[in-house]
Amino acid sequence: LEEGARSCLLRSRHRLEQDIKPSYLMDHMVSDGVLTVDEEERIRTQDQAVALLELLLRKDNRAYISFYNAMVKEAYNDLANLLHRDLPRVLPEAHFRSSTSIEGGVPQRPVVFVSRPELVNRVREKLYRLQKEPGWVTVFGMAGSGKSVLAAEAARHHGLLEECFPGGIHWLSIGQLDKPDLLVKIQLLCFRLEQSLDSQSLHRTPNTLDEAKERLRFLMLRRYPRALLILDDIWDSTVLKAFDLHCRILLTTRNRSLTNSVSGAIYEVEVESGLDENKGMEILALYTNTKLHGLPEEARSIVRECKGSPLVVSLIGALLKEKPNRWPYYLRQLQQKQFKRIRKSSSYDYDALDQAMAASIEVLPDEHRELYKDLTVLEKDIRVPAKVLSVLWELEPEEVEDILEEFVNKSLLFVDSHNKPYLYYLHDLQLDFLVEQNRTQLESLHKKVVHQYQQHYRDGPPTSGDEDCLYWIRFLTYHMAKANLFQELYSLMFSLDWVSTKAQLMGPAFLINDYVEYGPILDKEFQEFLSLSGHQLEQRPFPDVVQLALSQPHTSEVYRQALLQARDQAGTG
Numbered sequence: 001l002e003e004g005a006r007s008c009l010l011r012s013r014h015r016l017e018q019d020i021k022p023s024y025l026m027d028h029m030v031s032d033g034v035l036t037v038d039e040e041e042r043i044r045t046q047d048q049a050v051a052l053l054e055l056l057l058r059k060d061n062r063a064y065i066s067f068y069n070a071m072v073k074e075a076y077n078d079l080a081n082l083l084h085r086d087l088p089r090v091l092p093e094a095h096f097r098s099s100t101s102i103e104g105g106v107p108q109r110p111v112v113f114v115s116r117p118e119l120v121n122r123v124r125e126k127l128y129r130l131q132k133e134p135g136w137v138t139v140f141g142m143a144g145s146g147k148s149v150l151a152a153e154a155a156r157h158h159g160l161l162e163e164c165f166p167g168g169i170h171w172l173s174i175g176q177l178d179k180p181d182l183l184v185k186i187q188l189l190c191f192r193l194e195q196s197l198d199s200q201s202l203h204r205t206p207n208t209l210d211e212a213k214e215r216l217r218f219l220m221l222r223r224y225p226r227a228l229l230i231l232d233d234i235w236d237s238t239v240l241k242a243f244d245l246h247c248r249i250l251l252t253t254r255n256r257s258l259t260n261s262v263s264g265a266i267y268e269v270e271v272e273s274g275l276d277e278n279k280g281m282e283i284l285a286l287y288t289n290t291k292l293h294g295l296p297e298e299a300r301s302i303v304r305e306c307k308g309s310p311l312v313v314s315l316i317g318a319l320l321k322e323k324p325n326r327w328p329y330y331l332r333q334l335q336q337k338q339f340k341r342i343r344k345s346s347s348y349d350y351d352a353l354d355q356a357m358a359a360s361i362e363v364l365p366d367e368h369r370e371l372y373k374d375l376t377v378l379e380k381d382i383r384v385p386a387k388v389l390s391v392l393w394e395l396e397p398e399e400v401e402d403i404l405e406e407f408v409n410k411s412l413l414f415v416d417s418h419n420k421p422y423l424y425y426l427h428d429l430q431l432d433f434l435v436e437q438n439r440t441q442l443e444s445l446h447k448k449v450v451h452q453y454q455q456h457y458r459d460g461p462p463t464s465g466d467e468d469c470l471y472w473i474r475f476l477t478y479h480m481a482k483a484n485l486f487q488e489l490y491s492l493m494f495s496l497d498w499v500s501t502k503a504q505l506m507g508p509a510f511l512i513n514d515y516v517e518y519g520p521i522l523d524k525e526f527q528e529f530l531s532l533s534g535h536q537l538e539q540r541p542f543p544d545v546v547q548l549a550l551s552q553p554h555t556s557e558v559y560r561q562a563l564l565q566a567r568d569q570a571g572t573g
């Protein structure tokens with residue numbers, strides 16, 4: 001730890017010890033990988049604030065920075081200011097990624113978190129079996145039972161990282177995918193892996209699933225032997241086969257039998273029925289800031305109604321945090337059977353979730369309830385930055401952040417704060433609920449997205465590689481198709497401007513995906529053009545799309561469009 005930072009800690013020690021609540025701060029610090037879970041446990045058994053500061057003094061600059069960030073996140077503004085002046089200068093990236101830090105996008109703990117030591121240990125114990133040879137660890141159980149949180153927690157273990165996975169841990173959210181999506185996922189993973197090698201060689205993006213698999217196989221075997229891939233929420237065995245590369249994998253799934261078709265050793269951990277009752281109670285206690293034995297008598301019944309689902313307990317906990325005298329009321333709400341799902345999953349009872357979602361949405365202010373409804377249009381497993389929603393809602397990004405924070409605090413939304421800008425997402429089951437609720441309005445909700453986009457970007461599509469731009473470039477076609485705006489979709493995909501921007505920013509896979517997906521409503525010629533010129537769209541430097549199109553038959557629509565653009569360019573340039 002730098003001298004200045006240390007003396008600042010010493011100076012402010014007394015105030016810090018009095019005012020901070022270490023358990024929340026430690027959550028962030030564990031997520032940042034500057035505090036080990038063992039250290040956290042040890043601190044919990046002592047006078048926490050004193051012990052945490054004692055430990056901090058013996059740690060490095062990263063720990064100080066993480067501690068500071070945690071204070072900011074937990075809104076200890078005055079205290080954070082005390083520390084601010086002596087923040088160590090940010091270390092160079094390479095240094096920051098010390099060999100023992102956890103990389104690769106492992107998600108942080110949820111806002112309120114209870115540990116499930118027995119399960120975590122079971123997963124870790126299985127992971128240790130992958131030390132000597134490759135294989136699979138499957139965490140299976142029903143939706144919303146806490147599999148992802150568990151997998152992330154199991155991965156946060158320095159011993160494991162050092163002894164078994166010195167190649168690092170790389171997290172991939174999978175979800176329900178079709179083939180092009182899968183290709184894109186693997187491309188992005190390869191890209192990420194190559195980037196952190198700092199290798200100068202620029203590889204061609206693999207373009208088919210087979211090529212991508214080959215590339216990944218090479219990377220995993222040659223460059224990242226003994227790395228762990230975590231595949232979160234796998235639905236489909238074809239997806240799994242793409243990763244059947246003789247490497248080390250932890251996967252979460254609802255479907256236990258998926259691994260039947262892959263080769264290598266398989267170890268399984270079942271997340272049976274979600275949380276046990278006491279853990280559920282602990283979540284309620286944390287949300288309401290009460291001691292476990294101080295909970296009212298309804299608490300246990302509420303947890304039972306939630307049927308062990310940590311997601312549902314979290315929703316109710318967030319409600320009770322704001323209205324601490326509503327225990328009986330929310331219990332009654334949970335007991336109502338108000339919703340009928342059309343698609344019932346065979347293995348899971350959604351009633352409690354639906355009730356809890358409805359209750360949480362109901363307490364939102366009217367205007368925010370409408371905004372939450374807009375989230376119905378998001379694709380599953382897609383994370384969006386606040387700026388996208390600021391276009392959709394026509395609000396200042398700061399206002400949007402406040403609203404999203406409210407949703408997050410109510411467990412109605414989740415945030416990936418590893419990423420800058422933060423990315424927001426819904427749990428699968430929440431999205432299911434929204435889609436079910438707003439079934440009749442889907443088209444108009446998507447229309448709104450397209451309309452707001454067109455308003456905001458009336459002078460031309462976004463061209464930067466920022467996360468919000470990438471969202472539009474990737475999903476605008478999807479929203480148009482869902483909105484039944486076929487004319488718009490047609491002219492967008494016919495616009496060479498759009499095509500070249502999309503190919504340039506995202507590589508050809510997404511573009512080709514669009515054509516596969518929406519092909520039936522598109523011009524045949526254009527598809528031919530793409531299939532003939534597609535490979536040229538991967539070249540760097542990027543080829544002139546207009547020139548490519550001009551080499552098409554002169555009778556074609558593509559040629560006509562290109563000619564128009566060429567004249568345009570000549571006119572302005």
Ligand code: ADP
Nearest residue numbers: 110113114143144145146147148149310311314
């Ligand atoms: P799954 O992957 O099984 O669908 P998740 O791991 O995404 O489920 O968990 C769903 C939600 O339940 C989380 O977003 C979080 O709100 C809550 N949750 C899960 N595990 C815990 C835990 N150990 N402590 C507190 N909340 C949890």
